[in-house]
Amino acid sequence: MTIRFLSSLPxxxxxxxxxxxxxxxxxxxxxxxxxxxxxxxTTVTKPFRTQVVDExxxxxxxxxxxxxxxxxxxxxxxxxxxxxxxxxxxxGRPSPIHMRCLSEDYMAEGVMYPGLSGPIVVGPSLVGxxxxxxxxxxxxxxxxxxFANETVWVTLQDRGE
Numbered sequence: 001m002t003i004r005f006l007s008s009l010p011x012x013x014x015x016x017x018x019x020x021x022x023x024x025x026x027x028x029x030x031x032x033x034x035x036x037x038x039x040x041x042t043t044v045t046k047p048f049r050t051q052v053v054d055e056x057x058x059x060x061x062x063x064x065x066x067x068x069x070x071x072x073x074x075x076x077x078x079x080x081x082x083x084x085x086x087x088x089x090x091x092g093r094p095s096p097i098h099m100r101c102l103s104e105d106y107m108a109e110g111v112m113y114p115g116l117s118g119p120i121v122v123g124p125s126l127v128g129x130x131x132x133x134x135x136x137x138x139x140x141x142x143x144x145x146x147f148a149n150e151t152v153w154v155t156l157q158d159r160g161e
Contacts, residue, residue: 022082040091041144048154050066087146096112108157
């Protein structure tokens with residue numbers, strides 16, 4: 001029995017990473033007033049999860065029931081983790097999404113920067129800011145911009161810190 005469990009463990013991890021274990025309907029971003037609906041070309045649904053890590057940054061556990069607000073100049077969504085989120089793929093460069101997550105014991109704040117393709121940066125990283133600036137210099141309104149290309153993991157901090 002142990003062998004079967006261990007051999008099925010990678011499959012279970014893959015399912016949880018892709019959001020198969022999240023039963024709720026996907027959360028959709030609302031357009032703010034004055035934003036042209038054609039701004040969103042399409043959406044991609046990705047899992048959005050919150051986690052607690054140890055002092056070395058190693059995953060301890062997923063934290064469920066955390067309320068997160070994601071907001072940019074053009075878009076806004078509110079969700080409770082874990083959630084499936086319909087992240088927009090936009091025509092032209094969108095503004096960054098500011099994120100704030102709160103529970104009774106934990107909190108997190110960060111910024112999701114849009115990218116043309118490749119890795120998406122989440123957080124106040126200087127590398128992320130530099131990548132967004134470089135990308136913006138070579139893009140135009142026909143280009144498609146995205147915020148998430150894989151599961152979004154938000155690392156929580158104790159509210160007392």
